[in-house]
Amino acid sequence: MLGALLTAGCFAALHILSANGQIVVAHFMAQNAFSYSQSDWENDINTAKATGIDGFALNIALPDYEVDRVATAFVAAENANFKLFFSFDMSRSWQQSDIVSLVATHASSSAMLTYNGGVLVSTFAGQDNGNDFWAAIKTSLANQGIKVTFAPAFVSFRDPNQANNLLSSFPSIDGFFNWWSWPNDVNALLTTDTDIAYRNAAHSRGGPYIMSVSPWQFKDIDPNNAWVEQSDTLWNYRWLQAIQDVKPDIVEIVTWNDYAESHYIGPINPNVDLGSAAPNYVNGFPHDAWRTIAQHYISWYKTGKAPTVANDVVVFWYRRAHPKSVSCSGGWVPRMSDFPADAVFAVSLLSSPATISLDIGSTHAQFNAGVGATLGSVNFPSEDSQIPFIQIIRNGQTIKSGFGSVFVTRSCSWYNFNPFVGIIQ
Structure with a gap:
């Protein structure tokens, strides 16, 4: 269900997903949208919606061509009643002013995902920037009448015992996104220890707790980027962990289109430049059928009840x-x-x-x-x-x-x- 939320100042009507807080998004690599037209966005959005996905977390790496592409994405999302929010890739160098500008540009869009009355902003990494960096961004946006709900994926925080350190080190955060959806270089199933610890930490700040769910992890693009995690049954049991054990506020599927790491569930767009190495293991390896499993578990997560299967x-x-x-x-x-x-x-x-x-x-x-x-x-x-x-x-x-x-x-x-x-x- 979509509802309107009114805020102060120039920050007009925003729209939120307000059902039971059970929101499902997919991590979308905006870097891969270089060749995208509005029809490409429309195709991805419609495919995601048919799966039960509510929005895309736009992983944006640089304030370059991606800025223009996500502007087109917001138009397509507004027309489709679909949600978007920014996940700033802090493995690249971002200026505070560029982050503030990009959030402010799209804050009032009906497609912007909000949580607890604020524009949801996330990251990949960014813990090394320190609390003052993020606090200043929130203050700059607040001065424009834009409240932010900040739920980063500070990837150095994986140890459950460090959850309290996260809170003490970053007073600016409101929630947390646990990026880690694969076993930690071990031949074992992934536990929910990290999820539970950081869910509790996020909820002490009002949340949201965003839990990543992923089907696979494999990369082979150069000698330093060649690995595979134990993922054989991950796409099944990780969903069950989310539904039965963790019950996060938001599930973030990692990913829609990160082809090089083999955890894409979206269609392989033939116009995307995969570089020289990734095509050797991506082309001809569709993952579309994984969306059928996702659709089943998304329905279960949102309703709290295993859905009736009509077609074997x-x-x-x-x-x-x-x-x-x-x-x-x-x-x-x-x-x-x-x-x-x-x-x-x-x-x-x-x-x-x-x-x-x-x-x-x-x-x-x-x-x-x-x-x-x-x-x-x-x-x-x-x-x-x-x-x-x-x-x-x-x-x-x-x-x-x-x-x-x-x-x-x-x-x-x-x-x-x-x-x-x-x-x-």
Whole structure:
């Protein structure tokens, strides 16, 4: 539900998402919008809305062409009743005046996301700028009649025991965005310890607590930027952590379009310049079907009730390029490359119980799936050049079935731990 919020001074009517505070946004790399026209923004916004996403957090790296592109984004978002807010990428150098100017320019837009009566402003990093830097920005905007709700992702704050230090070091913050949505270089599932500690800290300031939810993490663009985190089942259990354990004010999907780090859930825009390395593991690796899982869990998060499934589907993903032990002719061996399992993973979304059958080569697995979402997997076979075959079987009858679109092979021209994502529907 959208409601109007009136504030003082020249800061006129703003619009907020006011239901139960359960807001879902996706992190959008504005750097990748160089070639964007308004129709590109419209396509992304409409696709996101159909998934249940309420807005984009615009990761803006420099006050350059991105300023013009996000101006177009605000026009498209206003027309679509969609929300936007700025997430300043502080790994780059920002002047206070540029941040103030950009926020002020769009503060009164009906597309601007507000929280607790203030324009929501976030970051990636920025802790090294110190509290005075951020306090001065808030003061400058307040002098223009613009209240800010500041919820940064100060990425050095990951240790749960440092949550109180965050509060004492940064009196200027109102909430917090926990960027860390992957295990910390360990072959283990991600816990919610960091989420709980920083959620409590954020709520002591009025919030919001923004929890990141991500499907994957892999990068291979140069020797210093080559890694893969343990992400095999992350897209399933991280959503459950948000819904059942953490209950954040805002879920931020990381990301919509950061192609180089392999955690995009948006369509791959062919006009985006991916550089020289990333195309080797991005092109031909769609993640669109992950949005089907997101749609299910977004509905659950917003309503507090697992949604009724009307159409039986199986969403599956696997590293199509090669098993992890294979040596490739290009790219760099990623750190933690021994963590991911050589397997096909699948989440069924069913209207009634069924058996999910997973085959690839001589390897077979099956699992009994109940109503709603159920996770299963099948290991890669010993044979080369094999492709998954997936079936939904109910009462002894195959209801739906299908193959993956690509083969798992033992030859590769680039180290690729980015999964192919498909769907049986």
